[in-house]
Amino acid sequence: RKEVEQDPGPFNVPEGATVAFNCTYSNSASQSFFWYRQDCRKEPKLLMSVYSSGNEDGRFTAQLNRASQYISLLIRDSKLSDSATYLCVVTSAGKLIFGQGTELSVKP
């Protein structure tokens, strides 16, 4: 079993839609949690950190449930420019452990 698991998608949604990505992690000792965004053939870039209390950054909302070892990302009012792969990331022994990524395609 992989340490971080995501639905690979792809998710195909129309502009303006709300889309949610889910992620589970297996190591209960994981301390920090992030969502990264990766455009096609580019490097991953930090989208946002994820906190237990939940946090929001504009149209993006991240949630963490430590008891269930579950992380989510909600994107509201999807834009064409949101098309990318979204990587769920946790730390383990000070290292970043990535999920396989969920591909999002936003269509006009």
Next chain:
Amino acid sequence: EAEVAQSPRYKITEKSQAVAFWCDPISGHATLYWYRQILGQGPELLVQFQDESVVDDSQLPKDRFSAERLKGVDSTLKIQPAELGDSAMYLCASSLTGTPGGYTFGSGTRLTVV
């Protein structure tokens, strides 16, 4: 904005040949990481340096891969001999304090082994 420099951007090599990648982290970043990303998968850590010392190379296939950071600044990742399954994106990242949220990735080297 400071960047992590990597070269080359693209590399095509024949099976059994040697290949090397170079990374120059952001100035002052003591922690340097090499990741490998196979198409359709997330990045996987190959090796982590703290200054010139290897902190973690548990996932580095040491029979063919080697990594060094001799002066604690730039780093080289080498594969010899290359195999078809090594085709992937090789990403370098650096961090000032070693805290995961502070990673900055380079643009990567896309390796194709033929």
